[in-house]
Amino acid sequence: MTDDPMSVPDTAPLCGIPWGICPEHGPTLAASAGRSRCTFPGCGRRWPYDRLDAPCAELATRRITDRAGASITACAVHAAEAGQMIDGAAVEPLERP
Numbered sequence: 001m002t003d004d005p006m007s008v009p010d011t012a013p014l015c016g017i018p019w020g021i022c023p024e025h026g027p028t029l030a031a032s033a034g035r036s037r038c039t040f041p042g043c044g045r046r047w048p049y050d051r052l053d054a055p056c057a058e059l060a061t062r063r064i065t066d067r068a069g070a071s072i073t074a075c076a077v078h079a080a081e082a083g084q085m086i087d088g089a090a091v092e093p094l095e096r097p
């Protein structure tokens with residue numbers, strides 16, 4: 001452990017979408033009895049919790065701005081999903097310093 005401020009991890013923004021996705025396939029999750037799995041054929045990913053009901057927390061790489069001007073950071077999968085779901089949404093790459 002060190003208190004060196006230079007060792008503080010990069011404060012990368014995380015996806016702000018409050019539901020989970022398969023990091024590879026997107027909105028293909030099914031949850032039951034507190035567990036979840038990806039239903040995409042051949043994926044086989046499983047999580048021992050209800051991922052659909054948990055914040056995404058993937059690294060954000062896009063910013064989504066809706067027509068009203070509200071914006072949220074999102075991972076690539078959620079950005080693609082939201083771009084289709086949110087009417088008038090603008091998706092742009094997140095600028096990293």
Ligand SMILES: [Zn+2]
Pocket residue numbers: 022023024025026028038039040043044045
């Ligand atoms: Zn999957």
Ligand SMILES: [Zn+2]
Pocket residue numbers: 015016017021056057058074075076077078079
């Ligand atoms: Zn996400």
